[in-house]
Amino acid sequence: MMISFNRRHPEVLKSGVVLEGSASPRSLIHVASRLRGVARWARKKGLSTYPDGWTVEDLRQRVTDLAAEGISPATIRTYVGNLKNLAASEPALSLPWPAGDPWPGQSARRVAEAASSGVIATPTVHPATWFPLIRAAWKYIHDFAPDVLRADRRLHELKAAARSSSRGIDQRLEAWLADPQNKIPVHAASLEGPAPQVQWRLLTLLLGYKPAVRKQISQHGQPGKMRRHTLILDAVAKGRITTHALTGELLQVVRPDGSKGPWHPGLNQRTLFDTKTALRDAAFVLVVGLSMMRDSEIHEILRDHVVEHYNTPAIASTKIKGTTNRPGKHWWIAEPLVEALAVAEAVSLHPERVFSPVRASRQDGTLVGARMLAAFVTFANASRDWTGLDEIPTTYIRPHMFRRTMAMLTDQFPGSEIATGIQLKHLATRALANATTRGYAASDIQWAKYLGDALDNVKFRKIKDLYERHTAGEEIGFGPGAERVKDAFDQINATVKARSGDARTAESLLRTTRIHVRFGMLNNCTADHTNPVGAVCLENAIVPEGHTGPLDERCRPDRCANSMIGPEHLPIYDSHQRKQLQLINNPSTPACRRDLAERELDITRNVLKMASDPQ
Numbered sequence: 001m002m003i004s005f006n007r008r009h010p011e012v013l014k015s016g017v018v019l020e021g022s023a024s025p026r027s028l029i030h031v032a033s034r035l036r037g038v039a040r041w042a043r044k045k046g047l048s049t050y051p052d053g054w055t056v057e058d059l060r061q062r063v064t065d066l067a068a069e070g071i072s073p074a075t076i077r078t079y080v081g082n083l084k085n086l087a088a089s090e091p092a093l094s095l096p097w098p099a100g101d102p103w104p105g106q107s108a109r110r111v112a113e114a115a116s117s118g119v120i121a122t123p124t125v126h127p128a129t130w131f132p133l134i135r136a137a138w139k140y141i142h143d144f145a146p147d148v149l150r151a152d153r154r155l156h157e158l159k160a161a162a163r164s165s166s167r168g169i170d171q172r173l174e175a176w177l178a179d180p181q182n183k184i185p186v187h188a189a190s191l192e193g194p195a196p197q198v199q200w201r202l203l204t205l206l207l208g209y210k211p212a213v214r215k216q217i218s219q220h221g222q223p224g225k226m227r228r229h230t231l232i233l234d235a236v237a238k239g240r241i242t243t244h245a246l247t248g249e250l251l252q253v254v255r256p257d258g259s260k261g262p263w264h265p266g267l268n269q270r271t272l273f274d275t276k277t278a279l280r281d282a283a284f285v286l287v288v289g290l291s292m293m294r295d296s297e298i299h300e301i302l303r304d305h306v307v308e309h310y311n312t313p314a315i316a317s318t319k320i321k322g323t324t325n326r327p328g329k330h331w332w333i334a335e336p337l338v339e340a341l342a343v344a345e346a347v348s349l350h351p352e353r354v355f356s357p358v359r360a361s362r363q364d365g366t367l368v369g370a371r372m373l374a375a376f377v378t379f380a381n382a383s384r385d386w387t388g389l390d391e392i393p394t395t396y397i398r399p400h401m402f403r404r405t406m407a408m409l410t411d412q413f414p415g416s417e418i419a420t421g422i423q424l425k426h427l428a429t430r431a432l433a434n435a436t437t438r439g440y441a442a443s444d445i446q447w448a449k450y451l452g453d454a455l456d457n458v459k460f461r462k463i464k465d466l467y468e469r470h471t472a473g474e475e476i477g478f479g480p481g482a483e484r485v486k487d488a489f490d491q492i493n494a495t496v497k498a499r500s501g502d503a504r505t506a507e508s509l510l511r512t513t514r515i516h517v518r519f520g521m522l523n524n525c526t527a528d529h530t531n532p533v534g535a536v537c538l539e540n541a542i543v544p545e546g547h548t549g550p551l552d553e554r555c556r557p558d559r560c561a562n563s564m565i566g567p568e569h570l571p572i573y574d575s576h577q578r579k580q581l582q583l584i585n586n587p588s589t590p591a592c593r594r595d596l597a598e599r600e601l602d603i604t605r606n607v608l609k610m611a612s613d614p615q
Helices: 010-014 025-044 056-068 073-092 108-112 127-161 169-178 188-192 200-206 211-218 223-237 269-290 295-299 335-347 369-382 399-410 417-424 435-440 445-471 480-498 503-512 570-585 591-612
Strands: 252-254 260-262 306-309 312-318 328-332
Touching: 025 056, 025 073, 056 073, 073 108, 127 200, 127 269, 127 335, 127 369, 169 211, 169 223, 200 211, 211 223, 269 295, 269 335, 269 369, 269 399, 295 312, 295 369, 295 399, 306 328, 312 335, 369 399, 399 445, 445 480, 445 503, 480 503, 570 591
Parallel strands: none
Antiparallel strands: 252 260, 306 312, 312 328
């Protein structure tokens, strides 16, 4: 590091060491990280603790192992560059280093084979971790946060009103005990022991005094102290206790054993701090999981962060990666993230930052996203017996993995490539995402089965809804495709009646009958993807290699034998027909545009004719 910062120092030059490029504090942080990685790898492989026992073959093996682990070429290139610089600096190093360049005559890029391939090495969050983690974070933000914030406000009120003098404590204690609504706060953990343990600090605050006065009621000795102490313990012995002195009744949940009760054993001063920290971490989980923001961009979020961007709620923050002028950016978000950020802001003690240490004495400290993720998983799993939440598998998770996962999930929905590109800031000159974004949003093998099952379940629910509407006498669609679906439903209905079956029988038949419906915005396609007979979209078409089924972009709803026009599609075509008529009747419309509008009008009228004249 010293050589990197002092490349023109006389001692360095005298050693014959000449390093190219320049160094910055940020790059040196990466150098230290790479060297730590090499040292850990060496210990794992049983090599010498110090580099003087390594060889250039060992260094080459390190890079080979990185490639085998799926590390990206760009990261491997930095490893190679660091090792080549160390080899070049070897004459000036105070401790031995393997002599010789491990890759003589080859650039770091060539060694790492870092040519652009569009493949993103960032892994996704495993679905077994993703879903319980997101659900747990939302449960804490939406359901548990009101209780925590109420307890926090109550504690602040007590501290603001507390006296530092113990004058009049006997009268105040007697008056407080005279009210049957007042109960002695005890530690929840002590309820399982022989006797409940009083929370003396909290009781002192409830009486209106600062915690320093607690010795007047918690200790033996003087007659006055003994009398107060005895009064309090007598109330405890009579069962006049509570673990919810700051909150009152908490939200009731169903626990894993089927019992119902409060989601927390008792929020006191200590557990309140831990739970506020968990709320901050839960908010971070939701923001990093659902916004596509980078870890650094989330830490740059300041108070009054939610704004309207093109009439849509968005987070205003700062983009750091790849920029020197720190431009302001906007990330569109949904309402749950607005709520999560409001909770994070409520527990933050920093005058500007939303995500900050919860302790007032550590506001100059920084937070690490990976540690917040791990801390929330640990906290949520440890509290499962009370909260009733599903267990979160403790798999390897990092903030950038959530960005990759959300990009992949977003890409599964038609037309979302544009939104993915905008949020990821990887827009090309065209409207759709470029190669980098396509790689970032590429499907993941561990999600493939889940997404396939999820889509199948959604599709079945829609088919089941069509069947129920058809049997109720409602119109479900028009066109030749709709008639085939209706015939299949009629056969199922006849079988159910013949068997004297019920809804369960109908559902079983629906699952086993081959009913092909691909639901779309402008029509539903009933073609069998394995044998799409009559699909107009395949006429004179060049089918991409490996593709099966119809070609969506060449769909002709007006003349395809597989087309099913649903009632929900008719308003779209009716509006489109009026729009084309306006263009045709407008004298200022160019001739070529009028010709196109007339063709569109013919298609639209043919579709609407199916509905008006099904025969």
